[in-house]
Amino acid sequence: MDLTEDQIAFREGMSRMGAAVNLITTDGPAGKHGLVASAVCSVTDSPPTVLVCINRNSFVHDKFLQNGTLCVNVLASQHQDLCNTFARYVEGVDRFAYGDWITRATGSPVLTDANVALDCRIGSLLEQGTHSVMFCEVRAVHLSDRPAAGLVYFSRDYHHLHRPA
Numbered sequence: 152m153d154l155t156e157d158q159i160a161f162r163e164g165m166s167r168m169g170a171a172v173n174l175i176t177t178d179g180p181a182g183k184h185g186l187v188a189s190a191v192c193s194v195t196d197s198p199p200t201v202l203v204c205i206n207r208n209s210f211v212h213d214k215f216l217q218n219g220t221l222c223v224n225v226l227a228s229q230h231q232d233l234c235n236t237f238a239r240y241v242e243g244v245d246r247f248a249y250g251d252w253i254t255r256a257t258g259s260p261v262l263t264d265a266n267v268a269l270d271c272r273i274g275s276l277l278e279q280g281t282h283s284v285m286f287c288e289v290r291a292v293h294l295s296d297r298p299a300a301g302l303v304y305f306s307r308d309y310h311h312l313h314r315p316a
Contacts, residue, residue, distance in 0.1 A: 169305035172226045172234055175203060176260040177211075179218030183247060183260060184211040187238045189304050190282070191223055199289035201269055204282045210240065212283065219273050220257035221287060224265040227299035228311040233262075234302070256290035266301065268293040 154162070170189035177184050190204035201223060205212050215221055226234055236246050251263040255270040262268060271287035278284070301312035 166307050167305070169303045169310070172230075172302045172304050172309070174224040174226055174230070174234065174237055174262060174265070175205070175215075175221055176224060176262075177215050177218040177221045178254070178258050178260055179220060181214040181217035184214045184218075185237050185246060185260065186211050187234050194286060199269075199292075200274070201271065201287050201289060203271075203285045203287055205285065206282050207278070208281065215273065215285070216276070216283075218259075220259045221271050221273060221285070222255075222257070222259035222261050223269040223271065223287070224260075224262040225267045225269075226262075226302045227264065227266045227295070228302050229299055230262075230265070230302060231309050234309075253293075255293060261293050263293075264295055264297075264299075265293070266295050266298045 173188050173191045175186050175188050186209060192202050194200040194202050205215060233250050236249050247260060252260045253263055255261050257270050257272060259270055261270060269289045270291040271289050273285050274288045275286045276283055303310050303312055
């Protein structure tokens with residue numbers, strides 16, 4: 152796929168916008184799946200809602216919609232290898248064999264040592280360009296007992312945000 156100059160400039164500009172690294176997971180009738188995403192943000196606290204964007208061409212896109220639930224696991228610095236495991240799909244590899252997982256309200260996988268995990272039901276959906284924009288109602292919040300340094304993606308690389316002492 153050839154990109155236009157505007158698309159190239161847009162992608163470069165977006166690479167300069169630091170974003171939290173999130174592992175988005177789901178489980179249900181369509182099975183257990185996960186992907187790495189930075190296109191996540193809060194929408195409102197009444198009711199608690201987050202926005203999650205997933206490329207419609209992703210091999211797991213429809214699985215999320217079929218399950219109707221997801222969990223936004225906000226990764227910490229120690230999760231960089233786990234993130235890479237989920238970012239590269241390898242046939243036959245159980246990516247959930249890595250990490251310690253539990254479930255909360257929706258049954259979606261919650262990473263126990265994520266800085267925060269937002270267990271959600273997918274509410275409304277909007278399609279824009281190549282992506283689905285999912286408005287997800289938070290059903291349970293799992294806060295790490297010991298929050299660690301944050302993991303962000305900036306300028307096409309991982310960076311660690313350390314908590315003030």
